[in-house]
Amino acid sequence: MGQGRALPGEWQGMALLHSVTFGYAAGIPIVYEASDSSLMQAVRDGDLGGLAVLFERHHRPLFNYFVHVNGNRELSEDLVQDVFFRMLKYRKSYQPERSFTAWMYQIARNAHVDSIGKRKFEVEIGDREFASTNMMDENLKRKQEVALLKRAMARLPLEKRELLVLSRYQNLKYEEIAGILGCDIGAVKVRVYRAVRALGQIYFELAGEKAS
């Protein structure tokens, strides 16, 4: 359980069964966590307890993905919920040989695109939203760097911002990003490089404005 929080009572037993598998190697009991893929297979076969474990593992990174992409906390919470229920709805389409994370982010991207369609306009991320996050014990210079970087991110086009969130913030593998975007690994590398360069241009521009 990623965050050590207790699951609601009714899901605890099921989650324990799913997240931990007991086995024996040379007579010694071994304990290991069930993979995302095997949990999703269990969900696909009608066992909803697996989804509770997947939620505990992934809701926070997923929430951060949405917050970084759209800058809206309430909307991001709704979208996280939406992603997990899309997983339930389309669980039969899950293929275990594919990366679960890639599948999840693919669903997340679709949910995000649909939310834009529903609201008929793209969320404009204000500098305010990015500047207001918690910056507890960092020194002033670091604080300023982070604030500046967030402002720069907010000005980046959506597809570049999303790519940076996936590759850097969520630390997904190239193969996973390639799977999500539907392109090859070489193209992912080039696109990530271009996104970083575009971010750098905005960042240094903002830093220059500030310095002058």
Add this chain to the structure above:
Amino acid sequence: MNCEQARTQFVDYWRGTLEDSAGEFRTHLGSCERCRAEAEELKDLWGTLGTLPEEDPSMGMRVRFYDALRTWRQQEAQRRQPLWWLRHPAFQAACAVLILAVGVGTGYLVRGRDSTEVSQLRGEVYNMRQLVALSLLQQQSASDRLRGVNFAYHVEQSDPQVLGALLTTVNHDPSVNVRLAAVDALRNFSDSPVGRKGVVQALAKQDSPLVQIAILDQIVELHEKSAVPDIQFLLSVQSLNPDVRQRAQWALKQLQ
């Protein structure tokens, strides 16, 4: 390695996943000032990007998720129950429509099949009314005879026996009220030539002004032009009630 090729390796370089066994990338960076500067500058940015603080979702989000999951599970459990569709509103609505359709259909079938029995019954009721009307018209009491006239309203217009009895009543009943009621009842027989002729002939036999006026009104209502000589005869009577005379003159005008 040229600049273009080197730049595709930048992300691996920043990530520390660069496979540069031949050292081509490092050689290029060593010789190309521009690429080196860009790689180092953006490397810091890449590093900072990885340390952006994480945001925490609200506790409400987990609560909402588990609530929704619970609801989903209940619905799933319902769906898995044998005959779950029996409780589905759509199925119940379909049943209601089907039952209604069967009911209406059966009603039509039953009505068609039993129509002969119903008409037989209706005939029997009619005969009984006819008997009651005829017997009541023979009674001593004026109120009984009035009831008889009322029964005559409910018999078929073509019934000659009841028509005859009503005409007899109009012509001979000692009670003015009964005769007036009988004149009214004769309206039901206006399609019958015998009935119309009976009403006209009754005019000469009346001595009550009320009945005379009632008959005159009915003649006008029926546009019975054959009554003109009878009305003229009535007018020739010297002792005729002035109201009746006036009504008779009006009736003549209406008929001409």
